[in-house]
Amino acid sequence: MKNEIDGKQILAVYEKIIQHGEATDEGKFYSGLTAFSDIDGYTIYLKGSGVLLRFGFHNTYHLDYEHDKHKDDFLKKLSNILNEV
Template identity: 30%
Template structure:
């Protein structure tokens, strides 16, 4: 699956989830998207119930989802969080 991801937007949304979301066992959740940071801070995970976005060191990323639609829906949710918070 080929995706274009605005890394700066994802990082901005990640911080907004941390600032405005509810704490979970692993990270913070806002509007159905959970944001998790690695212990060393070099990678983050953004996930909903259907897809996971891994953002790694040097701005590399990978989606894990059953369908491209699920990955696109997660990316849309992340964009909405960045836009609205």
């Protein structure tokens, strides 16, 4: 999983969702993904398709998911949003 996603890509998708997403109780929702951050803003999250991506200091991230299909679907949504940026 390490280095499968570039930190700049994560940030670009996060910004796109924050700017163009619809406000929900969890954060902003856009194209199947929800973006939000912790209180201090140092850690950002992308959530969707049964996956939670946590991105923080030093461009490190962690993906939480139960099945590879969830991860694959999440990465496809990430890629689709990146293609819009």
